[in-house]
Amino acid sequence: MTGPTELPVPDTVDVRSGPEVSDQLLSLLPLLGEWHGEGVMTGTAAGSAQDVRFGQWMRFSHDGRGFLAYESRTWRLTDEGRIVGPDVRETGFWRPRGDDDVELLTASPEGLVEIYVGRARTTTSWELTSDVVARTPDAADVTRAVRLYGLVEGALMYAIDRAGADDPLRPTMSARLERLR
Incomplete structure (x- = not known):
């Protein structure tokens, strides 16, 4: 049995199409859309002796809720x-x-689930600190994390710092992304 290629419920990245954007999203509205760019992952986070370049695609969408x-x-x-x-x-x-309060829930296939709490520092920057970090037995040793996101001259920039059980908080990855749509 084959299914439809489009879902029957809209999921949009554009405020001009799809369902009306909830008033609750006003503090996050600048994130809405698709972003693309490059960043750097620190060597320790990348499993190598040196920092590693990466490309990235990021999407923030809504369905009216x-x-x-x-x-x-x-x-x-x-x-x-x-x-x-x-x-x-x-x-x-x-x-x-x-x-101005914000929560971020993330999951990765590497076995890491994180719940962050934070605030919108301005209408274009958000600072979040982990409240809960859960990991599978073979996931990276992460016990705490901090994320900072901000719009700078139209670009979305972010930095993620993480700490392990025996390691202090240190930079893990950062990037500069341009809006695609």
Whole structure:
């Protein structure tokens, strides 16, 4: 049995089409859309002795309810910019709570689930700290994380810092992404 190629319920990245955007999403509205760009993963996070370049596609969409669906895919790049293969993948939800409070729930196929709480620092920046980190036995040793997202001159920039049981909080990955739509 084959299914439809389109879902019967809209999931849109464009405020001009699809369902009306919930008023709850006003503090997150600038994130809505698709983003593409490059970043750097620190060597320790990438499992190598040196930092690793990556390409990234990120999408924030809505279906009319009071949350943004979030999806991120990365791929490793050589120093010359050639694609080596797929890398970190993540999915989740951004949930506004009150005027400036925000929650972020993420899951990755590497066995890491994180729940963040934070605030919109301005109308174009968000700072989140992990509240819960759960991992499978073979996942990376992560016990705490901090994420900072911001729009700078039209680009979405972010940084993720993580700590392990015996390691202090340190940079893990960061990127600069341009809006596709």
